[in-house]
Amino acid sequence: MIRFLTRGLMAALALTMLAGCSNPETPQEVAAAFWQAMAENDADDVMEYSTLADTGAFDGYKRSWTDAVPSFGRVIIEDREATIVTRLPAEAGTEGERLELVTYLVRFQGQWLVDYDRTGEAILNPSPFSSIMGELSRLGEELSARFSSSSDDFEQQMEQLARDLEAYSEEMGRQAEGAMDEFGKKLQEAMRELERSLEGALEDNEPTPPEDRAILEQAAMDLDYQADELDEPSMESLANASRTVAETGERFTRLSEETLNRYRDEWQTKLAEIRAAADEFIEQLRP
Template sequence: MPCSLLRGLITAVFLSLLAGCSSPESPQEVAAAFWQAMADNDAGDVVDFSTLTESAEFDSYKRNWTNAVPSFGRVVIEGREANIVTRLPAEDGSEGERLELITYLVQGAEGWRVDYQRTGEAILNPSPFRGIMGELNKLGEKLSQSFSSSSDDFEASMDEFARDFETYSSEMSRRAQEAMDDFGETLQDAMKELQESVEEALKDDEQAPPEDRIILEQAARDLDNKGEALDDPNMETLADASRTLSETGDRFTRLSDETFNRHRKEWETKLAEIRAETEAFFANLGQRFSSEG
């Protein structure tokens, strides 16, 4: 594709994000304009849309962002601060790989501006949780696909995720107990809902094959037991809960097609909700580490 056409498409994407405004005003608009300036290697515009005060101080975060078109995720606005999940092409240029980071913004007299230093610190000194977030993204892709595909990779990935939980247990427990308490309560409620859904399936499917009933009964018991352990959450109990969810997904794949397809949509929805809550937990945890580190 000719460079001029590619640049035109990039410009069109960002212009659409600006929604017709003469100048970016909302955090999302400013973040889009900032990353467009980074893609253009335009130090002047970077100064205009960020807290950087001198063009001479522009260092592009020691990376080449040419034509790096971002996609944006969750937006959190708290008073005069905001942060936006931002996904950009991976540094090594691997096809399909995305670098996930947080664009931080502050609101001043001139409106919203990207916090240049804080955003850069997250890029230059990545959090140890980036690997875990990457794993969560991979798990998300697996969950959005059919559970009928091989579950071996899913279980292995979730088990690795659980081990990562335990690796950071000591440090994370010290600095993020409140976040763990909130997440533990949310995860416990979600596991309870999934357990009730499984129990409802047992009640409705009295004629289901005996093998299916055994699978569902064991899934309900494990969800109940591990959910109760979250009354006093720590990194180990959260890891155990993640393994139980992995095993539950694996069990669903072993059901007969008739039983599985009857409840597939509901179970996929509940597991997707759990994944979203987990991603939010790690985003919260990453912010705590960034502010306290």
């Protein structure tokens, strides 16, 4: 399996590729051309860059994409299939809000094409974790900007975990149950250990500012609640637990430097355990 991790591929780059290449070839180029055609409501071009067989079947996925400018995230290419994390303006919501989805592609007769039906299915019947994925992405950007390099790696991993859960959720069946159970147990224990560490910090004789105590108390309660939910792990409870861990990392950034520095090494060790468990889980899910 060939894997590519792309970040920050903004619309300007996509449009530049379209202008300079009349025949998009790579999955990224084809996806950019496809969504440009969707934004222009051009059924002929949509059919050219996708598996849509008849312009009469073009439905725009039952919404308007006029002037929708995409940005792209992680790309996975495996043999004759590819997935690209795609961010587009939400149909409704606050200004700047983005809809995160997966563009699916297939290689047909030597050419990459967007899988029109599969991409549409993911939009019309979204994963129940879609909002969680977006929240993890936001928290990832926040923590990456404000925490240490070690926690940057952790948050990026949690973001990758969330996106992989979305990309692979449709293909998970009985074969994933064992991996889910094992990861659930490891994640639960790691969250328990992190919770105990936070409680130890609250009981420490060292003076802790009231604001820091409130942050630590809330983080410990949330970890305790979500760890309980992992007694019988499901995709939903795993996603919720991942969000809680990410929120815990975000809360660390709001602690005073004195408190953070006192426990930084210990907390980063606990987060590293979660990262390792997530790595193993994702590898078990890969074909």
